[in-house]
Each structure stands twice: as C-alpha cells, then as structure tokens.
Amino acid sequence: MNPPDSLDDVTPAWLSRVLSARGPQVAVTDGRTDRLIDGTAAKARLVLTYRDPDAAAAAGLPTRMWIKGGYGHESTKILPTGAYAVEARFYRDIAHRLTVTVPACYFAACDEETMQGAVLIEDLDLRGVTFCHAPRPLRVDQAAEVLDLLASLHAFWWESPELDKVPWLRAPVEPGGSADAYIGRFSAADLDRYLALPRAQAAPAGVTGDRVLTALRALQQRVTAPPRCLLHGDTHLGNLYLGADGRPGLLDWQTVWRGNWAHDVTYFLVSALDVADRRAAERDLLRHYLDRLAAHGVAAPRFADAWDDYRRYVAYGLFIWVINPVEAQPEEVNIPNITRFTTAADDLETFAALGI
Structure with a gap:
C-alpha cells in the first residue's frame, strides 16, 4: 500500500482502510485536521470519529493521531534525499524490534519510485510528554538518561x-x-556568508567556512569505518521528548543510518547541553555511555579512541547548523545550536583532530 498523494487524500475511507490493515476492521466516519505544522516534513494532527468507538479502542486506536510525510513547502527539496521514505521504512521494518522509546505507529508506507513516505503516529500530547527544545538545554543527569537510550x-x-x-x-x-549531493551545493564562500550573519556572532574566529567544509569532507572519509551500529542520525533536542516519568524518547526517524556511534552521541551532547555544562561534564558523560554499551554486552571502544571520535564528529553538526535555513528551524533554535557547535569545535580542536 502506497502513501497518500496529498493530505487531501487522507479521507475517512482511506483512514478506515489503512487502520484496518493490521487488525480488526474499523470504520472512520470523520477525520478532520485540527493542527498543521509545515517544516522539513508536513505534520497534520487528525481528530478521528469511529463508527464503533469501543471497537476502535479495543484495537488500540486513539481518537487523535498525526500523519507525517512529504506534503509541505520544503518537500520537493527533501524528497530526493529519501528522508520521508526512510522514516516510513524504519517504522515498518525496524521500530517494533527495538527496546527504545518511540511513538506508536499505526501505518507506515513509502513509494519506492517517488520516494514519498508517510506515517500515522500517536499524538504524544495525550501521554503528557514534554518536548525538548534547543533554548532549554538539558541538565547533565537528563543527558545521561538519553545516553542510556x-x-x-x-x-x-x-x-x-x-x-x-x-x-x-x-x-x-x-x-x-x-x-x-546536498553538501556539494555549498562552497566555503557560502559558509562564510552564513558565519557572517548575526545569528553566528558568537562563533570563534578560528571557525571559517573553508575549515568547516574541509572538516566535513575529512569526516566523510571515516563514516563507513567500524565499529558500525544503527543510528538515529538526528539527535538534537527538537527530536527528543521526556515522558511523564522523565524517561526520554526519540522522534523523527528520517535520517536512520548505519555508522559510528559517535555521530549520534556527539550531535546529542553538543546540542543538548549549554556550553558550560558540556565543558564540565562531557568526559564523564562519554564514560557513562561507554559503560552502558558494555552493560549491553558490547565490546565498547577504549575511552581514548572514543574521545578522539567525539572530537571529530563535531564537524557534522557544525556544518548542519551553520547552514540550517530558517525554513527548517526558527532562529531561536538555530542560534543556540550554532553557538554550541562552533564553540565545541574550538574547545575540542575538531579541525586538528581531523588533520586540518
């Protein structure tokens, strides 16, 4: 079954069909949108009415859920990257095998020709979660819990x-x-223009467009090297939530990758903590993560090797946030992340760690 071509195709008949595909037959008599968020992907919150509410409840189907896919203003730019298809494949093929906390998914499908993908996922507001946000950095103890995840x-x-x-x-x-291919669209001069914007005024002088781009190119030569694991790929605060019990969960699985653990850990720690807390706690937090890996039966990297990879992988988030457009994230999110990554690159001598 393919995803809908547009949000206009998310009709009661379509909802009835897809929500009945993996369980008891249910009939949706009304499905209206009461909220729409247009970002990297379009997300529409659906309020559903069922012909038999008790049967729907027994099947585990809520009266509110979100549909997410490539239906927004930025979607034509994002579709070729496969991001929407990747998220649908993750929920379809992998999510149910994991023990980490993710939103419940009621439908996931992708079109392998167009690379369109769509998912129906739970409305986490009904669980009373707290969504993390870049202007509100985590405490060190909260960061440790995310590292457990x-x-x-x-x-x-x-x-x-x-x-x-x-x-x-x-x-x-x-x-x-x-x-x-996306990285190839940017030159060192482009990055210098971004770094000259007011939002990057806190960037240290040693962070230049040429060094940012050269560092990312150097990192690219390492991303297929072992050890490899399953990565979330986009572990900034906007993709994290805390349950009522404080337990963290991960949203937005559009960049699921296989690669080095340091990609997720570095991107998370640098973006999630304010600069002072990161400087004070990052070594202890990295040791904590390695200990948790070992507790899962993994032959964790030695700390010295892990520390070097942590320093190197700052290069990814540094590039991403320096060039991140306001169409993808508002400046209240871009500014703290640009500050945290440019400062971390300077503190951790990321360029030197990559031979630059």
Missing part, C-alpha cells in the same frame, strides 16, 4: 551483519549518497 539503540545491531541486510541503510554523509 542511545546505548540501547546502538547495542542492538552493534557490528551486526543485520546492518548489511537492510538495503536502504547508508552511512551518514557517505560519499556518493544523497546527503553528499
């Missing part, structure tokens, strides 16, 4: 042959991939 995710297929059985899994910014 990442260790569980990474340990699942750590150096596993299963990684090579999933044909759509690629390494982050792997040369020749769709993300590599």
